[in-house]
Amino acid sequence: MTERIALFPLGTVLYPGLVLPLHLFEERYRLMIGDLLERPEPRRFGVVGIELGHEVGADAARRLAAVGCVAELHDVTPHEDGRYDIVTVGARRFRLKRVDRSRPYLQGEVEFLPDEPGAGAEASARRVRRMFRVYRERLAATGASPAEEIDLPDDPVRLSYLIAASVVLDPHEKQRLLEHEDATLRLRAEAELLARENRILDALPMIPAGQFLDGAFTPN
Numbered sequence: 001m002t003e004r005i006a007l008f009p010l011g012t013v014l015y016p017g018l019v020l021p022l023h024l025f026e027e028r029y030r031l032m033i034g035d036l037l038e039r040p041e042p043r044r045f046g047v048v049g050i051e052l053g054h055e056v057g058a059d060a061a062r063r064l065a066a067v068g069c070v071a072e073l074h075d076v077t078p079h080e081d082g083r084y085d086i087v088t089v090g091a092r093r094f095r096l097k098r099v100d101r102s103r104p105y106l107q108g109e110v111e112f113l114p115d116e117p118g119a120g121a122e123a124s125a126r127r128v129r130r131m132f133r134v135y136r137e138r139l140a141a142t143g144a145s146p147a148e149e150i151d152l153p154d155d156p157v158r159l160s161y162l163i164a165a166s167v168v169l170d171p172h173e174k175q176r177l178l179e180h181e182d183a184t185l186r187l188r189a190e191a192e193l194l195a196r197e198n199r200i201l202d203a204l205p206m207i208p209a210g211q212f213l214d215g216a217f218t219p220n
Contacts, residue, residue, distance in 0.1 A: 002097055005070070006032050006045040007106040013174040014047040014069040015161040016090045016115065024084040028104040033084050036073060043073040046110060047088075048096060049175050067113070067179045069093050090161075093178065118184030121156035128187045131194040132163055138201035139168070160186040167193060 008029065014020050024030060036043040048068030071088035078084055094110035129152055136150065150166065153159050164177040164186065173193065180186040 002109045002111050004107055004109055007108045008045050008047050009050045010047050011050055013049055013178055014090045015165050017158055017161055018090045018165045020088045022086050030082050032105040044070050047071045065175055067095055115157050116182045117156045118182030121184045124184050124187035125156040125159050128163055128191050135194050135198055157183040163190050
């Protein structure tokens with residue numbers, strides 16, 4: 001069964017349970033928020049990665065990723081000039097089946113995806129927790145992140161998304177983590193990535209390429 005939702009193409013990957021603040025200034029996204037505010041709660045749209053094109057301008061979002069994440073609208077601050085500052089929280093993942101470009105902003109027919117732990121999730125979660133703590137310690141030694149402990153959830157599904165959001169990776173790797181079928185597969189992939197990043201930090205303390213989610217506004 002599919003559902004039609006508004007789409008927000010973005011260069012940042014959103015994961016379920018994670019917070020994404022946005023600053024909206026383009027007319028089409030101002031229209032999108034206005035339309036959402038006329039509907040009853042929960043108000044939501046789909047955040048989907050851009051594989052070809054840009055976030056803004058005539059060349060925007062020519063090709064989109066196959067899997068995205070629903071963003072639930074939690075806070076809206078309008079400005080006098082029509083811009084919005086919004087705060088969203090990631091909800092369910094979806095597979096994008098079809099894109100409708102008939103309105104100023106994109107809409108899509110989406111199929112929602114399950115979030116299962118998978119076989120062996122607890123063992124994979126224990127391994128990733130250990131590796132992530134080492135990663136944080138080594139990254140903190142470079143001055144790239146604070147040394148405070150992150151409260152890691154017990155639930156393997158939630159853990160897999162928190163790790164995916166927190167590790168410094170390039171957007172393609174972030175997207176691949178979002179697309180894994182269950183938490184066990186995602187955690188196993190994260191263990192391989194953490195092993196790589198820990199080797200890099202151990203041999204040459206430096207900040208790996210990529211974007212670290214620090215809560216800053218993403219301009220769009």
